[in-house]
Amino acid sequence: MRNDFDITASRQRCMGYRRRILEISQQVQALHAAGAFSCLEMVDVIYNGLMRGPGSGNSPDTFVMSKGHGCMAQYVILEELGVLERRDLDLYCKPEGRLGCHPDYGVPGIEASTGSLGHGMGLAIGMAYAERFVHKNDGGVFTVLSDGELQEGSTWECMMMxxxxxVDNLVALLDHNGMQSFGNTAETHPKFYPIREKLEAFNWETAEVNGHDADAVYNAVVSRKGGKPFMLIGNTVKGRGVSYMEHGAIWHYRSPNPEEYKQALAELVEICS
Structure with missing residues (x-):
């Protein structure tokens, strides 16, 4: 595990990521901006604070964006790290581009094709098992999943196993924004809660923090006891950083119009600075 995470730099990066996502939303009018905003801090912590790369002296870690519709959070970070080119994001969801609205294996930096919810956790567990018991490596596997995705039975079957x-080399981060495509998760599936107690019954180690507090996310992961798979429940806000997007189910699919775009940029300076 790395120990070079800078919280001030993370805040600055995440504001830049949000601006970049909004910029792209004006080019294509077809991306899940609000869902990306809710998990940005957690994905930034993974890439810039936790994951070890090929040159670290250890087996490199792997990331699976199980919450495939939040992939824009991953794309902008891969762009900032130089894994993807600016042109790649400028051509997002265009016929001549290689980035779609869900991650596609084979694109640089993308380890798994996801987006059909309920697949990512199984992929991550399989990768973690292979690292530990087949290849005998010390590589870890990180995955981010959505709370709506927990309504998929396959996710619970995998977590039970x-x-x-x-697979104590598995770290899962739950983007718990309380929303899904057509409404509130608590109203859609009232028996969904409590989440944490269910995970602990399956012998997971858990922690729960503000998912937009990058320092809290980082410290919760690095201070885990180990010996079990780990789930961090990050309580987040869908559309975080733009007032009219926050908690709004309509923003699961919708992109801002030009006037809303200007308002969003103005708010980001105030909210994220």
């Missing part, structure tokens, strides 16, 4: 398989 994770501790039995001994």
């Amino acid at each position: 994770a501790a039995n398989l001994g």
Whole structure:
């Protein structure tokens, strides 16, 4: 695990990421901006604070964006890291481009094709098992999933098996924004809660923090006890950083119009500075 995370730099990066996502939304009018905004801090912590790369002296870590519709959070970070080119994001969702509205394996930096919810957790657990028990490496696997995705039975089947398989090199971060495509998760599936107690019953180690507090996210992961798969429940706000997007189900799919775009940029300076 790395120990070079800079919270001030993370705040600055995340404001830049939000501006870049908004910029792209004006080019294509077809991306899940609000869902990307809710998980940005957590994905930034993974890439810039936790994951070890090929040159670290250890087996490199792997990231699976199980919440595939939040991939713009991953794309802008990969652009900032130089893995993707600016042209790649400028051609997002265009016929001549290679980036679609969900991650596609084979694109630089993308380890798994996701977006059909319920697949990412199984992929991450399989990768973690292979690292630990097949390749005998110390590589870790990180995954970000959505709370709406927890309504998929396959996700729970995989989480039930994770501790039995001994994949304590798996770190999952739940983007718990309380929303899904057509409304509030608590109203859609009232028996969904409590989440944390269910995970602990499956022998997961858990923690719960403000998912927009990058320092809290980082410290929760690095201070985990180990010996079990780990789930961080990050309580977040869908559309975080833009007032008219926050908590709004309509913004699951919609992009801002030109006037809303100007307002969003003005708010980001105030909210994220």
